[in-house]
Amino acid sequence: MSEIKMDLISADKINAMSSMEKLRFVLDGVREGNIVILEGGLTPEEQMQLIELTMTEIGEEFPGIEISGYPAKRGLFNLRKKTRLTVIGPANVMRTIKKDKDLISTIVSAV
Amino acid sequence: MTGRTRRKGIFARLFRALLFRRATAKIGIYGPPNAGKTTLANQIIHTFADENEDIGTSTEIPHETRRAVRRAGILIDLKKRTLQNLGHNSDENPTTSSGPAPFTPAEAKSKLRLDIVDTPGLATKIDFHDFMAFGLEETEAKKRAKEATEGVIEAIKWLEDIDGVLLLMDATENPYTQTNIVIIGNLEARGIPVIIAANKIDLAEAAPQRIADAFPQHTVVPISALKGDNMDALYREMTRRFR
Ligand SMILES: Nc1nc2c(ncn2[C@@H]2O[C@H](COP(=O)(O)OP(=O)(O)OP(=O)(O)O)[C@@H](O)[C@H]2O)c(=O)[nH]1
Ligand SMILES: [Mg+2]
Numbered sequence: 001m002s003e004i005k006m007d008l009i010s011a012d013k014i015n016a017m018s019s020m021e022k023l024r025f026v027l028d029g030v031r032e033g034n035i036v037i038l039e040g041g042l043t044p045e046e047q048m049q050l051i052e053l054t055m056t057e058i059g060e061e062f063p064g065i066e067i068s069g070y071p072a073k074r075g076l077f078n079l080r081k082k083t084r085l086t087v088i089g090p091a092n093v094m095r096t097i098k099k100d101k102d103l104i105s106t107i108v109s110a111v
Numbered sequence: 112m113t114g115r116t117r118r119k120g121i122f123a124r125l126f127r128a129l130l131f132r133r134a135t136a137k138i139g140i141y142g143p144p145n146a147g148k149t150t151l152a153n154q155i156i157h158t159f160a161d162e163n164e165d166i167g168t169s170t171e172i173p174h175e176t177r178r179a180v181r182r183a184g185i186l187i188d189l190k191k192r193t194l195q196n197l198g199h200n201s202d203e204n205p206t207t208s209s210g211p212a213p214f215t216p217a218e219a220k221s222k223l224r225l226d227i228v229d230t231p232g233l234a235t236k237i238d239f240h241d242f243m244a245f246g247l248e249e250t251e252a253k254k255r256a257k258e259a260t261e262g263v264i265e266a267i268k269w270l271e272d273i274d275g276v277l278l279l280m281d282a283t284e285n286p287y288t289q290t291n292i293v294i295i296g297n298l299e300a301r302g303i304p305v306i307i308a309a310n311k312i313d314l315a316e317a318a319p320q321r322i323a324d325a326f327p328q329h330t331v332v333p334i335s336a337l338k339g340d341n342m343d344a345l346y347r348e349m350t351r352r353f354r
Binding site: 043044045047048051052054055056058060063064065066067068069071072091092096099100 | 289
């Protein structure tokens, strides 16, 4: 039985990185076959950039990513939308089966 | 103080209105692969520009469109459209006569000049095996996958030049996907106006209400781009939101 590694990254660690560092960190982890879970998550802009970066790396052995997250929520004073949690994994390993505003259900299977 | 700011506001607005007046709005048709973006673009062009012109081909194979294509200078003219409808409805197409209510005179005057940009479908994964399942040879499937990845990047880059978005979703599918959420989040962050079109309502499994429930803060117009159902409601919404 093969194993799949899961990396759970704290918001503090993520917030200490620049946008590009974050994307590189996530994509490197996913390309190694890991599931990466980010506390605090990525903004919609960062997710779009991640999709763009992913597209440049898709090939025969890497079909892309599966990404799932809770939608951002308005903060107390409506100043900034606060992102929550984001899960990213290799598309051939992770599959989201159910998702709503506060619940994400995925299946992870070894290839 | 307030008087001065207000006057400045008026001047600034006048200045903008005179100098930076947008002649045409660039409207991007966005959405996941196979939502019906090219079908909708063709439908709009057939109705308001040239009934023999296609912006691209639509097929059931995803990532058919792999380059963004712009069709410039389309005049959405609600009045003309209403007249056309009156001409057609009575005998040829009885179903649309029970469609949307006729326009009020003010609405019927509305015109909107725009460029349509048909974009490649947005996705987070592109697996060439999926194309082989549609009967493509391996080399062809790999080539298509490569072009599709470039297409996604092109669609994202186009967002920088877009004034408004028609976001298309297939109403027979679950709308609450990360791709849809990411597109909407980016449009909101950039302040780009968006109309969601719940497409394929001619199919029995279509559930446009599910889309409205998933994105309650946005306008959702149920349509069939293929059959032309409820297009008047979409055009009316476009003339309201995209000027
Ligand atoms: N039943 C039905 N089918 C539709 C409708 N609109 C599009 N289709 C079909 O859906 C499939 C995909 O349509 P396209 O217009 O190619 O979709 P697209 O969004 O441009 O797809 P990509 O370019 O691959 O991203 C085709 O088989 C169309 O005939 C509709 O309103 N009703
Ligand atoms: Mg297309």
